[in-house]
Amino acid sequence: MTQKRIHFTASETPEAQTALKRLVHQYGQNPVSQADVIVALGGDGFMLETMHRYMAAEVPIYGMNKGTVGFLMNNYDEDNLHDRLEVAEVTTLHPLKMAAKDMHGRVTEALAINEVSLLRESRQTAKIEIKIDDKTKVDELTCDGVLVATPAGSTAYNFSAHGPILPVNAGVLALTPISAFRPRRWRGAILPREARIVFTILESKKRPVSAVADAVEVRDVATVAIEEARNINILVSFDPEHNLEKRILDEQFMH
Amino acid sequence: MTQKRIHFTASETPEAQTALKRLVHQYGQNPVSQADVIVALGGDGFMLETMHRYMAAEVPIYGMNKGTVGFLMNNYDEDNLHDRLEVAEVTTLHPLKMAAKDMHGRVTEALAINEVSLLRESRQTAKIEIKIDDKTKVDELTCDGVLVATPAGSTAYNFSAHGPILPVNAGVLALTPISAFRPRRWRGAILPREARIVFTILESKKRPVSAVADAVEVRDVATVAIEEARNINILVSFDPEHNLEKRILDEQFMH
């Protein structure tokens, strides 16, 4: 059995940088282009960055926790890394693709692993029309905002906004309003993954809204189109005893 | 194109019986064993009965609404039935299989199209252990009860108990507590369809609990095992413009 060639990458914290040095010393460093696996050292935030950076590579990313929050990370251990990588289970995630057009007609495209969210920018309540597959489903959602989340992101912002946790392989997306005023306390919907969602901001000058796809923020949007980018495969690698499906399942039994 | 052979069946209301006579007169009647399609006349309650009765036949069931609630029914119309049946879209549902053992050791097996639910029988709060795939997930759920719902049933009792609506093809089940006292306001979980759920009633003499699978009720249960019966296919037939997936999606935008 040939050992996997590893590319290590680490967040900027001293702990992660020290771990990087020790692991590179022990296992060697390979350029991404020749790596069989990327090992990311840090917390969930750095893992998301790494996933964005190496999306195109279609190389599995194996996180080891050197951060404060580690939902997406395996436990840190310097020993037996080759053995762990050999048996690790890979989950394929698809990001959301956002195309946001602002009030001046500029279009920004960005990918989101967790969610695309819209939020009002001023004291003026947002008014948003929701179309799914070209059909108007909500004429006018009066709200603080609205978001679309992937299953992997369903435990994050979506959950805070009272949305449902989704199994990672369920093939669905969560559409979740933030403080829905009209329709009164509308709870949102679970959509098939093929859904193409278009938000149109009504009275967008008086009621400015910003859109965010992971780290990319677009101010003063006019329309935001969102769909799953099923042609982009993000490979995330987990120790079998704590794979992503089990984590999201277990997350629902925490209290 | 050969016309489908139809077996008509109807609920006992005068409206449904009148419709039965008119339709048999117009389209003829066939025994179930020779039918290509079963047309059920009534409301959702009768449709569920029909699905239970003809589960084994694996013949599509096409409901026409002659009842008060018609979520599972197509619109009633006596004309062009052959054309409608020709283009109707068939959704395959799998029921849940319940094996409930009572305090005297008797085992009752039953199938549920919507949900299997447990509820306390007396003023004593129920205490229930929840295992999934042989792993204890909740040691002791103190509650009024708990249920497992299919996607097709997720808009019914599950929704009333504050559970999530599930897309019909999402391949998941909803595990939803009823008035969870401990863990405090636990919200339940969305499970992969392969999950095998076992409820064990704690202190079952002092705290009696009944279990219900659609129309079958078992009093004083000790353990209840639930899993999807993927070997049983229930074929439900809908006009394309109102198929089940669209109905459940639209249900989430009603207010």
Place this chain on the structure above:
Amino acid sequence: MTQKRIHFTASETPEAQTALKRLVHQYGQNPVSQADVIVALGGDGFMLETMHRYMAAEVPIYGMNKGTVGFLMNNYDEDNLHDRLEVAEVTTLHPLKMAAKDMHGRVTEALAINEVSLLRESRQTAKIEIKIDDKTKVDELTCDGVLVATPAGSTAYNFSAHGPILPVNAGVLALTPISAFRPRRWRGAILPREARIVFTILESKKRPVSAVADAVEVRDVATVAIEEARNINILVSFDPEHNLEKRILDEQFMH
């Protein structure tokens, strides 16, 4: 300053009985009729029993925790009891008065410190009409059940059934449905304390419902009338640093 004459009472657990002996030895025992304060040793369950037993006495009840749950209890300490009783703060609670008429016309009256609750007895969904001050507010609540809770009881069953926590001096009651099916996910209401609530069970033979006022259960009810018994004063005594208002407030910040 005259020392208060104490009547001690304890639950049947060995710990509570031992504490009873030690405290009676140290502070003496007085009959209830001559006591200035009742000291109850046990947990919340025993405290509720004590409150029911000595309601009419209008003597403050001071609980000391010798049980597993002690939301209503002060910390246990054998020292300085007279000093603690001197500065303790008394909260006046009013119970709910339930008058439940069953299907045979028998009327049962009972008092509830926490809540009066109704729950279906069989697999048949309950159908309940709700009147407030003789006005029909809900024609037909299709549900597992419904409850009315006092502020003191709002953190208990009411909270599990997704009802709101109420400040102890807010002068309101919570009306909370259990698994409301129709009206779809109705959330219940916060009522003024003067409200007189009457539940009428519809189709009560086919759909039997039981009613519970704390430890009293009435099977097969036809109507249940509930109102605050403002003529009954239950005096509960707390150390100032943990009085009931602060506890209920703090309960809302626990997580």
Place this chain on the structure above:
Amino acid sequence: MTQKRIHFTASETPEAQTALKRLVHQYGQNPVSQADVIVALGGDGFMLETMHRYMAAEVPIYGMNKGTVGFLMNNYDEDNLHDRLEVAEVTTLHPLKMAAKDMHGRVTEALAINEVSLLRESRQTAKIEIKIDDKTKVDELTCDGVLVATPAGSTAYNFSAHGPILPVNAGVLALTPISAFRPRRWRGAILPREARIVFTILESKKRPVSAVADAVEVRDVATVAIEEARNINILVSFDPEHNLEKRILDEQFMH
């Protein structure tokens, strides 16, 4: 019985202006300083403006509906106005007093009849410390925002943010988070009306937050102190059959 002297005021819509002319013609116009009652013609938005403008006058304000939303308004009718005013019931409301200090040390004071709300201004999640009566109740609320609502405002923004509806005379305030991320899905609290709430924005440069008291918005706040202004009495006048208490009660039974 002396007739009340009326000051009429109207929103700028043609309908309200026409009504103003007709009513002034029929009943005469009086300056506010000599009026026994102010009659406001418009919708809820205009009613709130009128309440703000004439707060100090302590003259009852009687709204008549010429707008799109009329929760605070009586039905429009040109006849028998003196009779209606004679029997109208007056509810006294107290606004919230907000003192918001921004990052540059500037303090803005404003009154809010419905609620004081805070919302993040950028894609950075807000982190907010919550003190009540000088005691830290939440160290760090990670969220979109948070609000404090009066009972009169509890059916508005507070309800959209999943907060409870409060009876108008309950003497309580609602503290409600908007998309609470940590503590996970914290539900907020019902506070006694005497509570003094202070929000401190953590990392306020990186995570800017704005505060809004009805129509007054303060950007980039550092701290926001909120308490009920019990010295300010806003008198709102309603036809007895639809007084405010009944409206808020009925609102809870709408579905």
